[in-house]
Amino acid sequence: MRPLMLQGHERSITQIKYNREGDLLFSCSKDQKPNVWYSLNGERLGTYDGHQGAVWCLDVDWESRKLITGAGDMTTKLWDVEYGTIIASIPTKSSVRTSNFSFSGNQAAYSTDKAMGQNCELFIIDVRNADSTLADQTPTLRIPMTESKITSMQWGPLDETIITGHDNGNIAIWDVRKGQKVVDSGSDHAAGINDMQLSKDGTMFVTASRDTTAKLFDSESLMCLKTYKTERPVNSAAISPILDHVVLGGGQDAMEVTTTSTKAGKFDSRFFHLIYEEEFARLKGHFGPINSLAFHPDGKSYASGGEDGFVRVQTFDSTYFENIFE
């Protein structure tokens, strides 16, 4: 295969996401401009200009009308996907680490960092009639996180719950109506959760942790179902929507990169079988650790964003589909 290399960012990629149909690919990085691309040919549709700091997270609603981003400039912004204009800019007390639309697109959640004397906090806002006044409205729910800061977050089924992954490796489910914790995973992971991605039907999700493993959890009971072991921190993991495959991306910490060679094969995307927990393929490409991975909703291609600032869109060859796991 010949991947598409998208070169729209000046600094390392922090998150990439496809929209629901998979025709658009959104990417954000530590520079200040999230980008949107046509996933088919890698054409850049535009950039969302307005943030003043590193953009840590983004999400697009299911109609691909609104985009939510959270950044180190202590704002979370809602964008019009088509025109690249700001709908609302909500100030926060510290930088925004995660942000997600609920499945219906009626609500959005974002979490802030524990920094500058501020506690980590989870906010839920109503975005049905979002306009610039959203900045002054009070969030519909605020949950202070006393234990450890949130490093990744997903909406649970039916928009009733929120699953949070924490810096200490904890995973918890919060009931949006009660505003309190309903399930706690305990200590399945020994170190921070870098990423969580749901399976296509939302019944389970895969975590990527700094403790060098990725794990598969049931999204209702938080029971650990499977473990995928590697020998380096995992930054992102995604489940294939059509096959029983999991792709893992990672690498050593950014500060150690200069002292290791790319030849050592630390920056590959690694494919594991979802059920047998066994690695069956690798794919090279990045010359820095992979920070974010996303499967195309049709399962025939996937994209990876790396510390090297590139987004690579890989379309699978027939060999990938012919490869029968044994």
Next chain:
Amino acid sequence: MKPMKTSWADEVEADYVDGLPPTKEYTQGNLKFVAEYKYNEDGKKVKVVRTYKIQKQTVPKVVARRRNWSKFGDSRLDKPGPCSQTTMVAEEVHMVFISSKELEQAQAQEPQMEPGKNIARCRICNGEHWSVNCPYKGTSMDSKTLMESKATAAAAAAVSDASKTGKYVSPFLKEGGCAIGGGIGAKPWVRERSAVRISNLSESMTEADLEELVKKIGPHTKLYLAREKNTGLCKGFAYVHFKFRQDAAAAIEILNGHGYDHLILCVEWSKPQP
């Protein structure tokens, strides 16, 4: 355009902005070609022709509508189609499939490198009995003459070593014992094995080269060339199992210090694996 000008050289000078012809586009069937002219790093004029394949796809209405959105932000000035500044086609990469079978096979092959399970191994015919009891003892196979005169001394040492029977001779006192053991004295395992380790080989060494090298000396049972896992290049050493111990001794005598591929080979008895 000025109709008066006929010379193409003049046109180049006058009509083009900074001396570069304009970008040309043309389509042929389902292929679109874009020819662009630019200066490369050395200041030379180069023509870049990009070929695009035009594909038709059926997509949901919303997706088709989104295809027609106008560009914004930093891309607002871009023409339709991918911009070469931001979108590139990377080099060909291949998925490397790892099957569990391959791993098992690799592990299964490892034990073969270890010395044979039978303790008794004839030095003369390589059979599973002590050399003393060898039926070929004292025959032509035993006192096989070697083609290289240089080797005769070592071979003789090995043969006489084999013919010594009853009386115990300490390894230090054995003729050629010091040479075999490399000064430390021959270890018991040296007597049983006919494997040698060849080191200081060049990276470009292949199995064929290795075979060519040792073929002259005598028949061998196994060749192993250590290769780098990822690159497949030679790691610089190899093991050769000779059929006969004399040949192994001869190989050490002949090849040790022998120049090969600009490198001086080091050949010694293979040490048993721990």
